[in-house]
Amino acid sequence: MRRALFLLPVALFMVLVAYFWAALHTDRDPHELPSAMIDKPAPTFALTGLDGAPGLDHAAFGGQVTLVNFFASWCVPCRVEAPLLAGISEDLKAPLYGIAYKDKPADTADYLKELGNPYQRIGLDESGRVGIDFGVYGVPETYVIDKAGRIRLRFVGPLTAAALANQLKPLIAKLDHS
Amino acid sequence: MRLAAFLFFVLLALAGPARAVEPGEMLANPVLEARARAIGKELRCLVCQNESIDDSNADLAHDLRVLLRERLVAGDTDAQAIQYIVDRYGQFVLLKPPVEPATYVLWFGPLALLLVAGAGTVFYLRRHRPEAMEVSAPLSADERQRIDRLLGEGDA
Secondary structure (H helix, E strand, C coil), X not given: CHHHHHHHHHHHHHHHHHXXXXXXXXXXXXXXXXXXXXXXXXXXXXXXXXXXXXXXXXXXXXXXXXXXXXXXXXXXXXXXXXHHHHCHHHHHCCCEEEEEECCCHHHHHHHHHHHCCCCCEEEEECCCHHHHHHCCCCCCEEEEECCCCEEEEEEECCCCHHHHHHHHHHHHHHHHCC | CHHHHHHHHHHHHHCCCCCCCCHHHCCCCHHHHHHHHHHHCCEECCCCCCCECCCCCCHHHHHHHXXXXXXXXXXXXXXXXXXXXXXXXXXXXXXXXXXXXXXXXXXXXXXXXXXXXXXXXXXXXXXXXXXXXXXXXXXXXXHHHHHHHHHHCCCC
């Protein structure tokens, strides 16, 4: 009994060591924040479109699983994920909507002309207010919205093939069948 | 010359960091502006993550400051305005985490550890303190003689 008492601090220390070790050895980026919007309905909004094209509003969500990607012409990592976005809608069998975050419409148009337009619909969020309503804290961010119009996943930073295969695809397959 | 350099560095050290709140953002109503300042100091800039939105020059911090002022002008209480931003960004946005069951460990953990360690120390010291009344056996005549001899060696 007394020996056990003496070992208690050692045991506590080992728990701490295990905790720190685990925290150091994950792929998790400590700057990446959990979203407060998970499982909440997508915010209510209505954005104008580019060059007279229909814009984007919250009515576009629901009924089927949808993807929303926040991007900007001034955003360098957005260029990194652009090739991946090109085929993502077909690959995941879900519409991909774009929200141009704090960008000038002319710059957005140039950006899409240069890199191609992967989006079925685009909304212009020049003030960044819709971004704030989604809890965006940097572009690019990609959201998965389920059939009921609730936000189910936020991916921060440029999408990668690994994230697509390990996170988005399984989740969308699950949401499709629910 | 030395003095000038000295003064320069003293003044440099005294200079506070430039406030990020821009004149254009400020509200004309000083009461509302003061409330916005107080709240802004408590909200984390999500981009820099260790600055308040009041101190940060990040674009998002600017947007949040403007949003905060709009909420206050619209008649929100301080708590409502803060909740509005917490709803979107989670409790991480609060520089000072609220005291609630999920954060009890954070708030009271160090105190609990101190108490446990303190109690352990007291317990340990109590048990191992030499008994004050415990006096070693008196020297025998033999031992006394030997000591006298050793001590007395010098002036014998």
